Amino acid sequence: MPRRSMLLAMALLAIATLLPLPTITPTCVAAEPSPSRKPTKLKALIVDGQNNHANWPQTTKMMRHYLDETGRFEVDVITHAAKGTDSSFEPSFNRFDVVVSNFGYGAAPWKPETKAAFEEYVRGGGGFVAVHAADNSFPEWDAYNRMIGVGGWGGRNEKSGPYVYYSDDGKLVRDTAAGRGGSHGPQHSFTIQVRDANHPIMKGMPAAWMHANDELYDSLRGPAENMEILATAYSGKSKRHEPMIMTIRYGKGRVFHTPMGHGDDSQECVGFITTLVRGSEWAATGEVSLPIPPDFPTVESVKSRPFPKQPAEPAKAAGVSPFAPPAT
Secondary structure: HHHHHHHHHEEEEEEHOOOOOOOOOOOOOOOOOOOOOOOOOOOEEEEOOOOOOOOOHHHHHHHHHHHHHOEEEEEEEEEEOOOOOOOOOOOOOOHHHEEOOOOOOOOOOOHHHHHHHHHHHHHOOOEEEEHHHOOOOOOHHHHHHHOOOOOOOOOOOOHHHEEEEOOOOOEEEEEEEOOOOOEEOOOOEEEEEEOOOOOOOOOOOOOEEEEEEEEEOEHHHHHHOEEEEEEEEEEEEOOEEEEEEEEEEOEEEEEEEEEOOHHHHEEEEEHHHHHHOOOHHHHHHHHOOOOOOOOOOOOOOOOOOOOOOOOOOOOOOOOOOOOOEEEE
């Protein structure tokens, strides 16, 4: 090769090495992660209207507020007529993720169409929460008794099913002895003992904690099918460790049942509030995202939140909900 041509080729090669390499666009680019979305609010319905506890309008207001303030629920209330069977009581159960009952002893039967719709709703996967005297209601309604697991009063007896409780040595007892279902002694504060610390509702709770002044129901009995006792309290009256927090499976549905919550002071207990909202979320979804709040009771002391006479609307309430997930 002539010297001149060789010098030109070397110059061109040197220039090429100094030029930037072309950018190659990949045929598939990984999508950037989308911003986190808040979970869709759960729709809750409180049903009430007939209850032997005169303060039921107030406890409905309290439970509605407790569910609202978590930011996890949108809550409606439908109230049955004060006396007799109400022909207009036709809740659209299927519009809701969970139904909370604040009925009580002596409630008149729901009309057959409403009963059938409710049975279908729970059996098909709907959530149900029975609070305090709701386990006194509807003793003749077989499906309802299976939903709540155990109940009391209203003529319940050995034909209704066994007594269910824990013995002193920690054994679960199903006692078929004859006797009435449902009793309680004077109201007092008492210790809740967790029996299943791994259940989503109970996870993170102290092994034992004090519940505020309440009626400690004892001698409840019923079908107790597909029922799990999550926590108990010792009754000096029955000398048994009585179920205080329970879950029941009815068909595809999930039921949360607590006999706690008799009075306004009972429902001001942070333990009651926490189990209500976590139990309602579990009944609706099968999971629990709401945390144990920092003011949860201890084994030594009751912790209560005085209920405001006119609670602020959730969107207008100042500060952070005690049930908001912790900042990360």
